[in-house]
Amino acid sequence: MIRFDSVTKTYPKQNRPALRDVSLEIEKGEFVFLVGSSGSGKSTFLRLILREERTDTGVVHVLGKDLNRLSNWKVPQMRRQLGTVFQDFRLLPNKTVAENVAFALEVIGKARGTIRKTVPEVLDLVGLAGKEDRMPGELSGGEQQRVAIARAFVNRPMLLIADEPTGNLDPQTSVGIMRLLDRINRTGTTVVMATHDQNIVDQMRKRVIELEKGRLVRDQSRGVYGYQH
Amino acid sequence: MRAQFVLSEIGVGLRRNLTMTFAVVISVALSLALAGGALLANKQVDSMKGYWYDKVQVTIYMCNKGDAKSTPSCAKGAVTDDQKAQIKTDLEKLPIVEKVYYEDAEQAYKHYQEQFKSSPLASTITPDQMQENYRVKLKDPTKFTVVASAFQGRPGVQSVEDQRAVLKNLFSLLNGMTLAAYVVLAFMLTVAMLLIVNTVRVSAFSRRRETGIMRLVGASSFYIQMPFIMEAAFAGLVGAGLACGMLLGGRYFMIDSGLKLQEKIPLVSFLGWDSVVAVLPLVLLIGIVMPSIAAFIALRRYLKV
Numbered sequence: 001m002i003r004f005d006s007v008t009k010t011y012p013k014q015n016r017p018a019l020r021d022v023s024l025e026i027e028k029g030e031f032v033f034l035v036g037s038s039g040s041g042k043s044t045f046l047r048l049i050l051r052e053e054r055t056d057t058g059v060v061h062v063l064g065k066d067l068n069r070l071s072n073w074k075v076p077q078m079r080r081q082l083g084t085v086f087q088d089f090r091l092l093p094n095k096t097v098a099e100n101v102a103f104a105l106e107v108i109g110k111a112r113g114t115i116r117k118t119v120p121e122v123l124d125l126v127g128l129a130g131k132e133d134r135m136p137g138e139l140s141g142g143e144q145q146r147v148a149i150a151r152a153f154v155n156r157p158m159l160l161i162a163d164e165p166t167g168n169l170d171p172q173t174s175v176g177i178m179r180l181l182d183r184i185n186r187t188g189t190t191v192v193m194a195t196h197d198q199n200i201v202d203q204m205r206k207r208v209i210e211l212e213k214g215r216l217v218r219d220q221s222r223g224v225y226g227y228q229h
Numbered sequence: 230m231r232a233q234f235v236l237s238e239i240g241v242g243l244r245r246n247l248t249m250t251f252a253v254v255i256s257v258a259l260s261l262a263l264a265g266g267a268l269l270a271n272k273q274v275d276s277m278k279g280y281w282y283d284k285v286q287v288t289i290y291m292c293n294k295g296d297a298k299s300t301p302s303c304a305k306g307a308v309t310d311d312q313k314a315q316i317k318t319d320l321e322k323l324p325i326v327e328k329v330y331y332e333d334a335e336q337a338y339k340h341y342q343e344q345f346k347s348s349p350l351a352s353t354i355t356p357d358q359m360q361e362n363y364r365v366k367l368k369d370p371t372k373f374t375v376v377a378s379a380f381q382g383r384p385g386v387q388s389v390e391d392q393r394a395v396l397k398n399l400f401s402l403l404n405g406m407t408l409a410a411y412v413v414l415a416f417m418l419t420v421a422m423l424l425i426v427n428t429v430r431v432s433a434f435s436r437r438r439e440t441g442i443m444r445l446v447g448a449s450s451f452y453i454q455m456p457f458i459m460e461a462a463f464a465g466l467v468g469a470g471l472a473c474g475m476l477l478g479g480r481y482f483m484i485d486s487g488l489k490l491q492e493k494i495p496l497v498s499f500l501g502w503d504s505v506v507a508v509l510p511l512v513l514l515i516g517i518v519m520p521s522i523a524a525f526i527a528l529r530r531y532l533k534v
Contacts (some may be wrong), residue, residue, distance in 0.1 A: 076448060
């Protein structure tokens with residue numbers, strides 16, 4: 001699903017590489033936590049998977065494709081098989097819940113009939129049935145994140161990337177979001193989640209990958225958060 | 230491509246930037262009207278030059294049978310073949326003459342018809358009213374008087390004309406105006422381009438949330454850029470439409486009504502509506518393509534896809 005081969009990435013005008021010689025493999029259907037303090041390289045790791053950045057040396061394979069060799073015009077096709085969720089939700093404030101989810105399908109040219117059918121299904125899945133016509137501003141943080149997850153999942157991606165999805169949420173709401181992500185994982189979707197949330201990592205007992213100053217320092221199945229910040 | 234989605238995006242974008250859109254429309258309209266006007270002025274000059282203007286400097290008109298009564302120099306009747314031959318030999322003997330063309334009445338009629346095809350004058354003239362003539366190309370175009378003094382008043386010669394002198398002032402005026410139009414046009418075009426680039430930048434910035442999500446969910450760059458380019462193209466089209474209106478209105482006001490040039494200068498064959506209409510598709514095309522290109526270039530800088 002994802003393979004990093006000796007990946008090094010240095011941003012322009014920076015001395016220290018953001019990622020240094022990282023190699024690892026994530027299999028189909030896995031649930032992986034990505035932990036590490038700020039500046040450890042988590043975001044770079046995710047940006048490389050999304051091909052927002054390219055490696056300096058080394059190769060990143062996602063869904064069987066060498067992203068260094070993937071031409072620019074094929075990147076959108078690749079991203080359609082990925083779902084992405086962020087800490088700040090990134091919803092469109094002037095569109096309703098249903099419209100926000102439908103937007104993801106509209107802009108990749110999906111037929112109107114398909115959209116009308118899939119959007120209620122996925123909203124039901126994330127537990128937002130009945131709130132289709134609310135505006136994001138009327139929802140709680142947890143509900144907004146559910147909308148974002150619905151939008152990321154509506155295209156049934158093979159891989160879900162979550163960048164601190166619970167970062168803006170209280171612990172109780174976070175648990176609900178983690179249950180949802182776990183459920184999505186059980187449908188066969190690979191989930192890679194960067195987080196600072198110790199409780200969640202310790203409770204879930206999934207594979208943990210820890211980065212420190214750009215190096216891979218720990219890769220543990222059924223791991224715990226494990227470091228103090 | 231979902232047309233409705235794109236159209237609604239364009240509508241939103243244009244309304245959000247209403248003042249900027251206005252500026253783009255007006256500057257495109259003015260620059261295109263100037264471009265079209267300059268183009269038409271050139272056409273007008275070309276049509277007035279007629280067949281001989283760029284080829285010869287002096288025309289020696291022979292008497293034809295109709296001139297006997299109206300022109301004193303032709304009182305002895307039409308030119309004879311001997312007289313014509315004599316004039317030709319004498320012309321070719323002059324050292325300043327480079328080349329002599331002979332135009333018979335039939336050819337003269339043809340060229341006249343071409344030049345005045347949109348004027349009522351064309352239909353009132355018949356071939357036997359036309360004069361045979363010699364068109365003379367000089368080595369030094371300023372030496373017109375040498376030829377004039379040598380042939381004016383000769384038997385069989387109706388008149389010697391320096392046609393350039395007649396049109397020179399008018400042409401230099403028109404050429405000056407065209408040049409001025411081009412200079413203003415260059416500035417207007419620059420302004421229009423900069424405005425479009427800026428409009429796209431503002432537009433891209435105000436929609437960065439949408440475009441960011443579009444990128445994430447895998448919308449193609451074509452899909453992401455299309456609304457911006459269409460916005461610019463639409464504003465350009467409206468501007469081009471205004472420019473077309475100005476060109477049509479300009480011709481009407483200057484030639485038919487208002488200044489009434491056609492009435493005041495009946496001898497000049499002014500450009501017909503067909504010539505003006507022929508320029509309009511070009512104006513519309515430039516009006517759409519130019520802003521689209523400007524938008525596309527701006528997007529490369531301000532919109533990451």
